[in-house]
Amino acid sequence: xxxxxxxxxxxxxxxxxxxxxxxxxxxxxxxxxxxxxxxxxxxxxxxxxxxxxxxxxxxxxxxxxxxxxxxxxxxxxxxxxxxxxxxxxxxxxxxxxxxxxxxxxxxxxxxxxxxxxxxxxxxxxxxxxxxxxxxxxxxxxxxxxxxxxxxxxxxxxxxxxxxxxxxxxxxxxxxxxxxxxxxxxxxxxxxxxxxxxxxxxxxxxxxxxxxxxxxxxxxxxxxxxxxxxxxxxxxxxxxxxxxxxxxxxxxxxxxxxxxxxx
Numbered sequence: 001x002x003x004x005x006x007x008x009x010x011x012x013x014x015x016x017x018x019x020x021x022x023x024x025x026x027x028x029x030x031x032x033x034x035x036x037x038x039x040x041x042x043x044x045x046x047x048x049x050x051x052x053x054x055x056x057x058x059x060x061x062x063x064x065x066x067x068x069x070x071x072x073x074x075x076x077x078x079x080x081x082x083x084x085x086x087x088x089x090x091x092x093x094x095x096x097x098x099x100x101x102x103x104x105x106x107x108x109x110x111x112x113x114x115x116x117x118x119x120x121x122x123x124x125x126x127x128x129x130x131x132x133x134x135x136x137x138x139x140x141x142x143x144x145x146x147x148x149x150x151x152x153x154x155x156x157x158x159x160x161x162x163x164x165x166x167x168x169x170x171x172x173x174x175x176x177x178x179x180x181x182x183x184x185x186x187x188x189x190x191x192x193x194x195x196x197x198x199x200x201x202x203x204x205x206x207x208x209x210x211x212x213x214x215x216x217x218x219x220x221x222x223x224x225x226x227x228x229x230x231x232x233x234x235x236x237x238x239x240x241x242x243x244x245x246x247x248x249x250x251x252x253x254x255x256x257x258x259x260x261x262x
Contacts, residue, residue, distance in 0.1 A: 042076020084192035117258035
């Protein structure tokens with residue numbers, strides 16, 4: 001049974017009367033669970049496996065542990081389009097974008113020290129910022145672009161392009177979710193959010209554009225589109241408050257992997 005089959009045919013879920021659209025696929029709750037599992041795999045690798053390679057010559061590193069560490073690392077990259085999709089849904093359905101943005105900023109700040117400890121093995125590191133900051137920048141870009149919608153003119157088209165460019169520059173300069181000097185998670189996330197926000201009226205076009213974008217980002221992020229394509233458009237929460245549980249679970253996961261390096 002292939003990974004693609006499992007992603008496109010998840011177990012049937014309970015319908016959510018508050019949402020319409022496709023049923024029986026990956027609800028938002030299941031997408032968040034999948035994303036958290038993928039991020040946990042990457043953090044496990046960076047926190048517990050990579051330190052064993054520090055200071056060693058390549059000839060002294062055993063191939064099997066290195067292969068496992070890299071496999072878990074690239075597995076975490078699959079979560080990038082999943083969280084980009086969830087951000088777009090939150091952007092569209094939130095009652096207050098400023099409050100949504102404020103929650104993300106606070107959560108990103110809380111996550112940074114444990115993220116640095118688990119990733120760089122020290123409490124403050126500017127080599128890679130936690131991916132929640134990527135959500136913050138992407139949300140700011142989406143919000144700014146929305147405020148310019150419906151306004152024609154070459155100057156405004158140029159301004160929209162500059163807003164997107166500024167978002168990409170911030171992702172790169174701030175090293176948001178950068179790993180192994182080959183994956184620029186923040187920049188890749190920004191691209192996915194734009195694709196999902198503007199191309200979702202045509203499913204095939206959206207998935208095709210996302211696939212090409214993911215290939216440019218070291219290929220593995222494209223695999224996350226399998227879950228997006230198999231979505232149900234249901235919330236999947238027994239209670240609305242349950243959605244906040246995933247913020248706490250991510251923070252708990254980061255703290256758990258930070259403890260060995262305190």
